[in-house]
Amino acid sequence: MTTALTVGDIRPILDLTTSFPLLDDAESLASQLRPLLVSLGAPIDAELDAVLTVIETNPVLVEIGIAEFRAAIAGFPDDTLLTDVSGLYGETPGGGGTPPTVVDGTVTYTLPYSDATIVVEGDAVRVTLGGETTTLQNVDKLSFVDGSLYIDTTATAGTLAVAYESLFGRAPDAGGFEFWLDAIKSNGVDYFALATTFVQTAEFQAAYGAFLNDAEALMRQVYTNLFDRTADQAGLDFWAGYLRENGIESSIDEVFATFLQSEEMTALVGTTYPNGVFV
Numbered sequence: 001m002t003t004a005l006t007v008g009d010i011r012p013i014l015d016l017t018t019s020f021p022l023l024d025d026a027e028s029l030a031s032q033l034r035p036l037l038v039s040l041g042a043p044i045d046a047e048l049d050a051v052l053t054v055i056e057t058n059p060v061l062v063e064i065g066i067a068e069f070r071a072a073i074a075g076f077p078d079d080t081l082l083t084d085v086s087g088l089y090g091e092t093p094g095g096g097g098t099p100p101t102v103v104d105g106t107v108t109y110t111l112p113y114s115d116a117t118i119v120v121e122g123d124a125v126r127v128t129l130g131g132e133t134t135t136l137q138n139v140d141k142l143s144f145v146d147g148s149l150y151i152d153t154t155a156t157a158g159t160l161a162v163a164y165e166s167l168f169g170r171a172p173d174a175g176g177f178e179f180w181l182d183a184i185k186s187n188g189v190d191y192f193a194l195a196t197t198f199v200q201t202a203e204f205q206a207a208y209g210a211f212l213n214d215a216e217a218l219m220r221q222v223y224t225n226l227f228d229r230t231a232d233q234a235g236l237d238f239w240a241g242y243l244r245e246n247g248i249e250s251s252i253d254e255v256f257a258t259f260l261q262s263e264e265m266t267a268l269v270g271t272t273y274p275n276g277v278f279v
Contacts, residue, residue, distance in 0.1 A: 005054065005055075005058060005061075005081070005082045006078060006079055006080060006081055006082065007073045007076045007077065007078050007079075007080045007081075007082065008077075008078025008079060008080075010029075010055075010061070010069075010073070010082070011073065011078060013029065013033070013055075014029070014066065014069070014070050014073075023036060023066065024065075024066070025065060025066045025067035026065045026066075026067065027065055027066065028061060028062055028063060028064060028065060028066070028069075029055065029061050029066050029069065030055050030056045030057075030058065030061040030062045030137065031062070031137075032066075033052060033055060033056075034052050034056065037052075053105075053138055056137040056138055057105075057107065057136055057137060057138060057139060058082070062134065062135050062136065062137065063134065063135060105138065105139055105140035105141065106139070106140060106141040106142075106143055106148075107127075107136060107139050107141070107142050107143065108143045109129070109142065109143065109144050109145070110145060111129060111144060111145060112144055112145050112146045113142075113144040113146055113147055113149060113278055114146070115129055116128065116129050116142075116144070117129075118142070118149065118275050118276070119275060120151060120152075120153075120274065120275045120276060122153075123137055123138060123153065124136070124137060125137075125139050125142070125151055127142065139151055142276075147174065147278055147279055148174070148278070148279055149275070149276045149277070149278045150177075150181065150276050150277045150278075150279065151276045152269070152273055152276050152277055154185075155265075155266050155269045155270065156181065156184055156185055157177075157181055157273070157276065157277040158269030158270070158272060158273040158277055159191070159260050159261075159265060159266075159269055160172065160177060160180055160181055160184065160194075160277075161177070161273065161277045161279075162226065162260070162265065162268070162269065162272075163191075163194060163195070163198065163256075163260055164176075164177070165225075166222075166225040166226045166256075167195075167198045167199070167203075167204050167207065167208075167225075167256065168198070168201070168203040168204065168207060169203075169206075169207045169225075170203075171279070172279055173279075174279050177279045178279075180194060190257070191256075191257040191260045191261050192253065192254065192257040194257070194260075195253040195254070195256040195257040195260065196253040196257075198253075198256070199249075199252055199253045199256065208221065208252075212248055212249060212252075213248070215240040215241075215243040215244045215248055216236065216240040218240075218243065218248060218252070219231060219235075219236050219239045219240045219243065219255075220236065222239075222255065222256070222259065223235070223236070226256075226259050226260075226265070227259075227264060227265070227268060228268075239255055242255070243255065
């Protein structure tokens with residue numbers, strides 16, 4: 001099954017639902033199919049998981065009830081694309097009456113980010129465009145014509161954005177952000193490796209070079225840039241002492257990495273980027 005779903009992809013599944021009274025015809029297929037399989041103890045291998053993910057991220061299968069969907073596709077041949085079923089999509093968020101494209105957790109829109117209203121609640125992402133609201137599940141990124149919104153359920157994207165803003169004094173560039181986000185989430189790169197790389201750059205030297213001979217002044221700037229607050233005296237004394245003891249340029253990366261992984265940073269990211277990070 002591909003992301004370009006056809007009536008024939010879904011009709012056999014709908015036929016099976018008639019055998020399971022546990023399914024609610026008024027609710028969507030996308031919200032019920034995986035939980036049903038799990039409750040029945042059915043094995044979900046990689047291929048089935050991929051199929052379920054396609055269903056769970058298809059805007060119609062998320063929004064429309066099973067009974068309503070079954071009625072909508074009645075009479076259409078199996079090779080009919082869902083996008084060609086009259087009245088099923090209407091003017092949808094993809095633009096031009098077609099649904100957004102879903103590939104590997106990324107939903108692609110043909111409209112600018114500024115046109116969208118997005119609310120993230122747990123694993124659900126509600127996207128409103130042109131008066132139409134779509135609820136998506138298991139989505140990592142929303143791609144628009146002018147940039148991408150990274151859904152941040154683990155605070156990783158937000159922490160990375162803060163790293164760029166606090167160490168370089170600028171918003172992240174798309175290429176660098178994508179590289180480091182993938183490195184952290186998929187390749188096991190930790191914040192110590194990231195901080196070590198960042199503090200060796202010319203951008204870091206330009207932002208912090210004036211403070212690298214004064215541990216206390218440096219830490220005051222770090223607290224301001226990372227946490228947007230004045231350093232507490234106990235924290236200032238401890239970390240300034242740590243830098244003096246271990247050498248400022250030799251240990252500042254450890255300080256940044258520790259701060260990026262702190263509970264305060266996680267809380268800050270949650271309030272600063274409640275609906276993800278747009279780059």
